[in-house]
Amino acid sequence: MTPAQMKDAILHHLVYTLGKDAAHAQTYDWRMALSFAVRDKIVDRWFEATRRTYAGQHKRVYYLSMEFLIGRLLKDAIINMRLEEAAIDALQELKVDYQAILEDEPDAALGNGGLGRLAACFMESMSTIGCPAMGYGIRYENGLFRQRFENGRQVEEPEDWLSQRHAWEFERPEVSIDIGFGGHVQEIGKRANWYPSEMLIAMGHDTPIIGWRGRWGNTLRLWEARPMHGFDLQRFNRGDYAAAAEPEALARTLSRVLYPDDTTEQGKELRLKQEFFFTSASLRDILRRFESEYDDLRLLPKKAAIQMNDTHPAIAGPELVRLLVDERGIDFEEAVGIARNTLSYTNHTLLPEALERWDEGLMGRLLPRHLQLIFRINELHMKDVGTRKVTAVDDGHVKMGELSFIMAHRVNGVSALHTELMKSTVFKDLHELHPNRIVNETNGVTPRRWLLSCNPRLSTLITDAIGDDWVDDLEQLEKLEPHIDDAAFLESYAAAKRQNKNDLANWIAEKLEVGIDPEAIFDVQIKRIHEYKRQHLNLLETIAHWLEIRDNPNQGWVPRVKIFGGKAAPGYVFAKEIVRLTNDVAKVLNSDPLTSRYLKVVYPPNYNVSLAEKLIPASDLSEQISTAGKEASGTGNMKFALNGALTIGTLDGANVEIREHVKPENFFLFGMTADEVMERRKIGGHSGQAIAADPRLARAIEAIRAGRFSPDEPGRYHGIVDNLVHHDYFLVCSDFTDYWRAQREADTAFAAPKDWARMAAFNTARSGWFSSDRTIRGYMADVWHAEAAPTVEDA
Numbered sequence: 001m002t003p004a005q006m007k008d009a010i011l012h013h014l015v016y017t018l019g020k021d022a023a024h025a026q027t028y029d030w031r032m033a034l035s036f037a038v039r040d041k042i043v044d045r046w047f048e049a050t051r052r053t054y055a056g057q058h059k060r061v062y063y064l065s066m067e068f069l070i071g072r073l074l075k076d077a078i079i080n081m082r083l084e085e086a087a088i089d090a091l092q093e094l095k096v097d098y099q100a101i102l103e104d105e106p107d108a109a110l111g112n113g114g115l116g117r118l119a120a121c122f123m124e125s126m127s128t129i130g131c132p133a134m135g136y137g138i139r140y141e142n143g144l145f146r147q148r149f150e151n152g153r154q155v156e157e158p159e160d161w162l163s164q165r166h167a168w169e170f171e172r173p174e175v176s177i178d179i180g181f182g183g184h185v186q187e188i189g190k191r192a193n194w195y196p197s198e199m200l201i202a203m204g205h206d207t208p209i210i211g212w213r214g215r216w217g218n219t220l221r222l223w224e225a226r227p228m229h230g231f232d233l234q235r236f237n238r239g240d241y242a243a244a245a246e247p248e249a250l251a252r253t254l255s256r257v258l259y260p261d262d263t264t265e266q267g268k269e270l271r272l273k274q275e276f277f278f279t280s281a282s283l284r285d286i287l288r289r290f291e292s293e294y295d296d297l298r299l300l301p302k303k304a305a306i307q308m309n310d311t312h313p314a315i316a317g318p319e320l321v322r323l324l325v326d327e328r329g330i331d332f333e334e335a336v337g338i339a340r341n342t343l344s345y346t347n348h349t350l351l352p353e354a355l356e357r358w359d360e361g362l363m364g365r366l367l368p369r370h371l372q373l374i375f376r377i378n379e380l381h382m383k384d385v386g387t388r389k390v391t392a393v394d395d396g397h398v399k400m401g402e403l404s405f406i407m408a409h410r411v412n413g414v415s416a417l418h419t420e421l422m423k424s425t426v427f428k429d430l431h432e433l434h435p436n437r438i439v440n441e442t443n444g445v446t447p448r449r450w451l452l453s454c455n456p457r458l459s460t461l462i463t464d465a466i467g468d469d470w471v472d473d474l475e476q477l478e479k480l481e482p483h484i485d486d487a488a489f490l491e492s493y494a495a496a497k498r499q500n501k502n503d504l505a506n507w508i509a510e511k512l513e514v515g516i517d518p519e520a521i522f523d524v525q526i527k528r529i530h531e532y533k534r535q536h537l538n539l540l541e542t543i544a545h546w547l548e549i550r551d552n553p554n555q556g557w558v559p560r561v562k563i564f565g566g567k568a569a570p571g572y573v574f575a576k577e578i579v580r581l582t583n584d585v586a587k588v589l590n591s592d593p594l595t596s597r598y599l600k601v602v603y604p605p606n607y608n609v610s611l612a613e614k615l616i617p618a619s620d621l622s623e624q625i626s627t628a629g630k631e632a633s634g635t636g637n638m639k640f641a642l643n644g645a646l647t648i649g650t651l652d653g654a655n656v657e658i659r660e661h662v663k664p665e666n667f668f669l670f671g672m673t674a675d676e677v678m679e680r681r682k683i684g685g686h687s688g689q690a691i692a693a694d695p696r697l698a699r700a701i702e703a704i705r706a707g708r709f710s711p712d713e714p715g716r717y718h719g720i721v722d723n724l725v726h727h728d729y730f731l732v733c734s735d736f737t738d739y740w741r742a743q744r745e746a747d748t749a750f751a752a753p754k755d756w757a758r759m760a761a762f763n764t765a766r767s768g769w770f771s772s773d774r775t776i777r778g779y780m781a782d783v784w785h786a787e788a789a790p791t792v793e794d795a
């Protein structure tokens with residue numbers, strides 16, 4: 001597409017789709033016009049991919065997820081369709097600021113963190129590979145809350161991203177499916193009729209997900225909840241306006257908002273209703289499509305692979321059995337077999353509080369038929385394995401992890417360490433009963449968004465050195481290794497990072513009015529706030545470092561900027577305290593004339609996908625400091641390594657594999673291993689011992705306890721201090737001394753820019769394996785047994 005053609009297309013949509021002339025167009029109008037111009041180029045390829053899937057009778061992958069943390073879509077579409085040049089030139093001619101248009105797009109924040117973002121990376125990789133697939137989720141009216149700070153405290157505001165027109169979705173009124181809840185069941189012989197007492201409609205909205213070079217396009221279908229019966233005119237005419245609107249309001253509640261918890265299941269009725277709503281609609285849509293092509297349901301596992309993204313869609317097991325037995329007359333045991341061979345389950349966390357267990361009473365009231373089937377499935381499993389020691393129903397709760405395991409032919413973890421821990425802890429008994437069911441598929445990230453698009457300086461350097469095949473064959477980055485010995489290349493590599501840091505420093509100065517020195521180490525911890533991720537360990541080191549600088553300001557300290565980013569779940573009190581303490585520490589340190597040129601702390605609010613795309617390319621040090629055994633994988637760690645940030649981290653999740661790939665000498669390792677953690681926790685008073693053994697740690701904790709960061713309320717952080725001194729379940733104190741050692745090692749390394757650049761470039765060169773393309777190919781081979789379809793020629 002030439003710039004002229006792009007210009008015409010933009011102007012066409014401005015006038016005929018937006019109904020605006022150039023003279024009166026706002027940034028929003030230009031963004032929409034450009035979006036529609038690019039979308040036009042995508043739709044043809046999207047349709048062609050669908051046509052080929054039907055024509056080739058290809059097996060389809062169905063990715064069921066309560067979360068898709070997509071972020072912005074315009075730039076992703078432009079990059080994948082290779083239209084950036086045309087867009088920039090066309091807008092230049094129209095005197096419209098390209099960056100302003102990109103920044104104007106709201107993030108589609110339909111997820112909490114890692115799990116949701118992984119789903120988004122997977123969708124883009126399946127399209128790039130040409131794997132016929134559909135993503136299914138919920139079209140939340142409100143995504144993850146918007147975070148702002150008020151006197152250092154987190155305040156949540158609705159993220160009503162759909163208050164503006166969403167350019168990247170197509171409404172599908174014809175795809176409307178009735179969903180029921182409650183009511184009663186009437187058993188008739190081998191099957192049953194379920195008479196729900198409450199009904200509503202799931203209506204589909206489709207978003208095309210285009211892959212690299214526009215070679216393939218898959219669909220993300222998000223369900224919106226709509227009332228069976230709209231507005232109640234009779235009640236309205238009787239002047240009972242609220243009641244008239246009630247059916248609509250009630251129904252829409254189901255897709256109103258994303259639950260903002262990412263590690264603690266709340267057991268809320270609405271959450272279970274959301275899980276069933278989207279899972280049932282998706283399965284019905286999948287069976288409708290299958291039956292439009294095939295008439296033997298035993299073929300289903302051959303033509304469909306349904307992935308349950310954690311236990312949130314776990315009701316898929318009983319629901320698929322219900323649809324096969326009650327609505328299609330298939331024998332129960334055969335139905336369970338068909339369902340199991342179609343379904344697979346990914347576990348993303350071992351945290352006990354995150355494993356979903358639904359109250360039997362609630363399940364029975366909301367989904368009476370499903371509870372019956374869950375009991376039968378559980379009984380059949382116990383019969384099949386000849387023991388009752390493993391059960392999916394226990395002390396009045398339905399355990400969704402066990403149910404998912406029993407109803408899946410493959411169960412996978414998301415890093416090598418995590419998968420091993422699944423086998424030795426939460427799924428130990430089931431693993432012994434089904435030794436070949438658990439496989440590992442280490443996570444990955446899409447290099448299109450997380451390198452090519454967010455770091456054009458580094459990408460250009462790489463392409464100049466080794467060509468651009470790396471974009472969809474990321475392990476080609478290894479070809480950079482010989483270049484790492486070339487001083488000129490290394491200089492350009494360091495220069496690219498430096499310019500990214502300058503840009504970030506300008507942005508932080510403008511947005512946060514804090515001046516930071518691009519010469520300093522940009523030390524970054526961005527992720528959800530959680531005790532196991534140990535942001536408070538980072539804070540303790542920051543405080544200890546500050547106190548040490550104050551002792552000897554002229555000791556030639558290596559300047560450092562601590563950058564934090566992350567949201568706390570609204571109900572997670574401890575996490576909110578950590579947020580507040582971080583802001584309070586920043587206030588004190590940044591205004592300390594003695595130390596601020598050596599140490600600054602910044603905490604941009606509302607960390608999301610777009611902010612990550614701004615921070616990661618400008619980072620030198622990646623904080624991956626979770627208690628070993630707690631972070632299932634991490635994916636931010638991969639994005640940082642790819643963009644040449646060195647990791648300071650524990651042997652947890654995918655850090656282990658990152659260190660193997662980038663080599664131990666290019667990784668700042670510290671802390672206990674997962675086994676050592678289990679041992680250490682057995683020692684009573686382990687934190688007290690650690691504090692007694694390390695005066696730096698003791699001093700830092702004392703500073704917090706004494707109100708050094710809350711002079712107007714000295715006791716403000718007694719909760720955090722008490723937890724550290726008396727509990728410290730996540731062993732912050734026990735890992736502190738080694739963490740301090742590793743941080744000082746990073747200082748020393750950073751003081752040698754050439755060596756640092758070498759280590760950084762080596763991280764980039766050796767991060768190719770962490771592409772989500774590699775991960776998806778793993779799922780296709782080990783889990784879905786799916787093939788890529790012949791893709792369309794390059795855009």
Ligand SMILES: CCc1ccc([C@H](C)CC(=O)N[C@@H]2O[C@H](CO)[C@@H](O)[C@H](O)[C@H]2O)cc1
Nearest residue numbers: 114115262263265348354414631632633634
């Ligand atoms: C029921 C509440 C709830 C909601 C979300 C979750 C997710 C499983 C939490 C999550 O995002 N886990 C993260 O998944 C990433 C992708 O696999 C991993 O890289 C992270 O290590 C893991 O914490 C648990 C519980």
